[in-house]
Amino acid sequence: MTLSPNWIICEHCDSLYESVPLAKGQTSQCSRCGAVLERARNLNVQQLLALSITAALLFVFANAFPVIGISLEGLSNEATLWQSVEALAQGRISLIAAVTGLAIILAPGLQILLLCWVLGFANIGRAAPGFKACMRALEHLRPWSMLEVCLLGILVAIVKLAGMLDVHPGLGLWSLSMLTVLIILISGKGIRRLWDDLEGRY
Numbered sequence: 001m002t003l004s005p006n007w008i009i010c011e012h013c014d015s016l017y018e019s020v021p022l023a024k025g026q027t028s029q030c031s032r033c034g035a036v037l038e039r040a041r042n043l044n045v046q047q048l049l050a051l052s053i054t055a056a057l058l059f060v061f062a063n064a065f066p067v068i069g070i071s072l073e074g075l076s077n078e079a080t081l082w083q084s085v086e087a088l089a090q091g092r093i094s095l096i097a098a099v100t101g102l103a104i105i106l107a108p109g110l111q112i113l114l115l116c117w118v119l120g121f122a123n124i125g126r127a128a129p130g131f132k133a134c135m136r137a138l139e140h141l142r143p144w145s146m147l148e149v150c151l152l153g154i155l156v157a158i159v160k161l162a163g164m165l166d167v168h169p170g171l172g173l174w175s176l177s178m179l180t181v182l183i184i185l186i187s188g189k190g191i192r193r194l195w196d197d198l199e200g201r202y
């Protein structure tokens, strides 16, 4: 059986459909389970690239500035993402530190780097060197990038600690919140279209 390149498979129930052209703002849904099959392209490659570069800057801010600050009776302490991973590594749970480091620093960092790389070349109408490997790596990295989980954890910690200590969110936390939204916007189905856009050039 040969599959037409225009066929799409429902991720939730494996039904097969032929892709239909969508106008801006439209979505196609699976008639069997109601899952969204495709969304109309809202962002072009240039916009995706601009968002990726913004994400790269926010990533630097999120790592360079403290995400949380605590003060108690004149003493104050601040922690960056890296310091929190380091603190975990010094205890007995260094395996958790490794996983945390991967989920909140390494995976998102690599994701942003790869996005800038493939989108930078796509912007000038070319497939980046190692295009296929980069695109596959992006798919594999997605479940490992857990910025939203990290963000939720920090927010819960702030709310819980607020009763006992003077807790204040740092500049890193604002960057982290914006970065989380950006990564969801760019790395989802938006990037997969590059397979079609650059067909025959990789």
Ligand SMILES: [Zn+2]
Pocket (backbone or CB within 6 Å): 010, 011, 012, 013, 014, 015, 030, 031, 032, 033, 034, 035
């Ligand atoms: Zn379905």
